[in-house]
Amino acid sequence: MGPVRWGQPGGVAPLQFEGAGFPAFAADTGDQAHFEYLRGELADVSTSSSGWVLDCPVWPAASPDSERPWAGASGAAVFCDGRLVGVVAEDNRAMGFRRLHAVPVHEALSLPGFADLVTRHGHPGTTALPEEVTAGSGRTKSAEDNGMWPVEVGPVPALASAFQPRHMLRDRIDTAKARNGTVVLAQVLSGGGGVGKTQLAAACATDAFREGVDLVVWALATEAQTVITRYAQAATRLQLPGVSGEDPPTDARLLLDWLATTRRRWLVVLDDLTDPAALGAWWPVSRTGTGWVLATTRMKGPMGGGRARVDIDVYEPAESAAYLRERLHGENMGHLLDDQAPTLADALGHLPLALGLAAAYMANEELTCAAYLRRFTDRRTRLNEALPDWADMEGYGRQITTALLLSLDAARATDTTGLAEPVLRLTALLDPAGHPHTLWTTQTLLNHLTTTHTTPQAPQITADHTHSALRLLHRYALLTCDTRAEPRAVRIHALTARAVRENVSDPVLPELAGTAGDALLEIWPEADQPHADLAAVLRANTDALAHHTGDHLWHPEGHTVLYHAGRSLLNAGLHGPAITYWQHMTERAEQLLGDEHPGTLTARANLASSYWQAGRTEKAITILEQVVEDRQRLLGDEHPGTLTARANLAVSYWQAGRTDEAITIEEKVVEDRQRLLGDEHPDTHTARANLASSYWQAGRTEKAITILEQVVEDRQRLLGDEHPDTLTARANLAASYQQAGRTEKAITILEQVVEDRQRLLGDEHPDTHTARANLASSYWQAGRTEKAITILEQVVEDRQRLLGDEHPDTLTARANLAVSYQQAGRTDEAITILEQVVEDIERLLGDEHPGTLTARANLASSYWQAGRTDEAITIEEKVVEDRQRLLGDEHPGTLTARANLAASYQQAGRTEKAITILEQVVEDRQRLLGDEHPGTLTARANLAVSYQQAGRTDEAITILEQVVEDRQRLLGDEHPGTLTARANLAASYQQAGRTLPGYADGPMNGTDG
Incomplete structure (x- = not known):
């Protein structure tokens, strides 16, 4: 019998019910009453009311002796869709007790005493929360009717042979789950390696299905990304509203939202959790009390978040004895049991993993317990500190090693190819959590195994041979090989791997390290972004290989896989981990290769790139200036490494606002790469794209556009539309168009770039944030202010969370959001943000950084809009002076600063000064940008306002008529700039005694912005 599932009918429609009772009319004279099925519909007056009349097809006749015909049916349960919704109460004197009533149970469940009784004394799994049963057209379908429920996403691991239920532990889990009648929604099974945590969790999941749980999600929790991926798969399986199947983080959040509010019963298992805190917001919660989270971990510390820790230890002696007995009998090897079985279990420390290895060995080799025990004691080997100190299980480690080596001997004895041991050795050097099965199909590994482990006359080792070796090791419980679990198809227990490594002789380790590194490189995708999960697994395996092989990946020089893994972190936008990685790489390279080795210079250059990507530009510049000097001296000016270093230095200068220096370097790099590599080499494309970005920042927009249009065309042709470099080029071209x-x-380009980056990189990749921010800027410029604000508010939130408040990209996003607030008339909010941004950016980037000047200009504009004209003028006069000195008189930023200063002069009544500046700005913008550029139109409109204010009405009208015509044609009738221009024209007509059709008389709107 399973747990009771309570229900609460809802809706206004008929709802079928069923039950059973023992009414008096259903008894034959002299016989006992037989039960009568109660079937019918709850009336559609309102199925959620406080009670119902049960209209049954059978209506008994009234008895002449007034005997109540339904006597005996009272107390019967009433079910709708398998949920107990009410209890029968015979009560209808007006009809001679010929009809029944039912009392709903959900009202009783709301009583604390009754709910506590249900929770403490009901069948395991019974809760005090009713599920909604909604009436609709016809019968409401249950989970069984629609074929979906129950749902398993995982899958849940099968229970091992001779699985031990471990009743004492299960009781402790149940105790932790329900403390004083209050459900604890998350438990963590904590214990050392090999104690059976995963198997216990699998048993709980299996029992949950048996007890009527609707959903079980099983996720490997060694890192947050695997949990997110599993949640996203579950959301897709459940067909939750809004799930796209293309954005795992978003789909995963939709699942968490559903789990938090659903009344369906669910269990989420987080297996092999390495850090509960790191999982952060990805811990599910259940606000309805119908969900349960069960995690396994080797950690022993506090779990936090209200999670109950249940410590898992080794088998009890009785469980060890039962395991050996059931396992060997299950293999038809019961005759191997003898009086040494308890002694053998003691020698193995009652560790489930050790017992499993020993039993497998005994069954495969047909050894009795006594015979195995003799071999075991003869083959003891060391395993120092095999488990963490907190586990206090060092002795078990030594015994595990012995069991492992005996099993390896047995596997070796049945291995016809001689590959089992070398395959196991290579596996032990990689990440225990798993590596791709495809690694064993690489030519690198096949050639290595052919050369080192076969005779010259033997055939070439093939992928079929390595797969057979993996399956042999799988059968002997030395590793797990499951091709369904890619990219972590081949896994090995950390203790097993440690024992294997301690038995690898030193002379062969350098070759093994190099071979494993080469094989990882062979399966590493050319572009990480479309294969983010695989790239993460390969990085983890590179880290494990480097850790387990010491300095062997550094001789005779740093292995390429070490550098590739670090660049993969940069490609993934993982700034913090990238800095940590390249700091370590630089230290190791300096120590092992020397300060001037090319590998050391490369490590330093990548460290600089990490700093640059994290917004720490000055640190990047300091490193890169030295790298350029060293490479020029050691490698020459035209070495590819030197050109790359100079290009990276130019990019850092660009980020620091040192645009002229960036352009000088980049023009030379483009020239050199075209001459040395050719026009179509990817590095040449990158150099031209970087030069275009610097031209753009310098205000040389048309030159930037000319270059970028060609770069986009070349990259689309050579790399494809979805290559990261193509997307970057299209985004940069869009910025230049803007x-x-x-x-x-x-806007057309950026909308597509945002869609592509969200699909290919995910919502939280830095490049996706940049694309969305650029799109918002274009919306802002197009007058679509509310759309810009919606995007920018999310960008600011994401960048603050992922990059921190003081990252340059975060500061830029906050400043852009403030400008959008200003355009929307939310001036006070804009000023609050900009005052803080100016303070932060002056402190972090310096007074003369272009970003600092822009932030101060924006703050002045907000002061102007708020009527704080004197403050605006003070700032703008300094901005104009700085931009003229740093950028030149004709830079777009300088022209904008002068125009803004003129607007403030005008508002302050200093009209002649405003006119003098604006006449020059109009002339410069017409010459540099053309008559139809938005900036030119704005400058002409502002000049007209100044003419109007100076009483030069006819000149104002002449200009404004043309501005209105141009803006209507270029921007549309409803654009804010068009509306402002027409309002200003109407005011000029009024002053001249003329009327603009469609406009009432009114004051001039002032400057155009």
């Missing part, structure tokens, strides 16, 4: 006033073209 600066050139070609806003709609910019």
